[in-house]
Amino acid sequence: MANIYVHVPFCRTFCKYCGFYSELSGRNGTAVAGYVKSLEYEIRERRDSCTDAMHTASCDTLYFGGGTPSLLSPEEVCSIASAIGKRFGIDSFDEFTLEANPDDIAGTSSCNGYLSSLRSAGVNRLSLGIQSFDDARLKFMNRRHDAAEAVAAFEAARNAGFDNISCDLIFGYGGLSLEGWKADINELLALKPEHVSCYQMSIERGSALEKLASSGRYSPLPDDECADQYALLQSMLAAAGYEQYEVSNFALPGFRSRHNSSYWERTPYVGFGPAAHSFDGACIRRWNLPDLSRYDRCYPGSGKCFCQEELTGDDVFNEQVMLSLRRVTGLDPQALDKERLSMERPDLDRLLDTGLLEYVPGTGMRMVRIPASKLFVSDSIIEELFV
């Protein structure tokens, strides 16, 4: 299996917490048109071990992330997807996700036409960045939509025939009470999305939130309150029939994200567009620089607009541990490098003895995982097994 990612590096405004690479632009701006041209050039012409891996594996997911992919017109989405299909000999994608901001959908008079055209372009999964259902909290985040637009966007997507919708929410930030978070989750459950991703707000470098925090105008929520919010999320989603399959991801049966799962399974993927990452499924990681003007000069043209690294044996071991233990399917220690595993065996045994790891039921004590009640502190548990 192999998977393809397209990074769309544009936003109409910047959200307060966001540290992703993106440039300011409106829909159909000239920068977008130039980017699409460069992107299609990269798709056609790029040759490296990651794109080669696409030809030797069967490829079934395509993901447009950002930034704000819903700033692209359906024609641009269709044209980019066709260029990818042509390059890699793919007729259609089993899972074709596009991230969308609610205001790009609900805020337009031609919303139904836009969504139907996306479906015609092959998009069969929509990921909506809702983040909260409270207008004051959305304003604090500097999101462009309000709660009513979030609900309207979701309903418009359903009416347009999208039967696989993911919603993002954010928890664990200063000013969010447990009651407020519970209200957000209840609003989310009322919509019955097939998939839910929830992230704790962190203070990202270069974000507006970082400036507020460093000037004393923002205080993060204490860790114990964040942990309570995470536990509430887990219990409410479980009661509503969602399976948690990764630290931040929950799905109704049959609706886990195949694209994101491929990252955790270390299968090959190729990313196109500024700031997009690629992996050859073995030891080469390559990423385009987060610089649109350099990217536009590079495709077509000359110059280098990417970096690449070859993973060491230690890197591979640590990645396998980290990516496996973030998932409920867990880690198979026998699949790890034997020498490095023997170095880490005492820590592995200690974590099992103290209940920070458990055997996955039904695997005959072969697989280990972090218990659901400890997933909130997964990073610190995982680090203990790094070589």
Ligand code: SF4
């Ligand atoms: S969160 Fe999404 S929409 Fe907001 S600035 Fe970041 S990339 Fe843009």
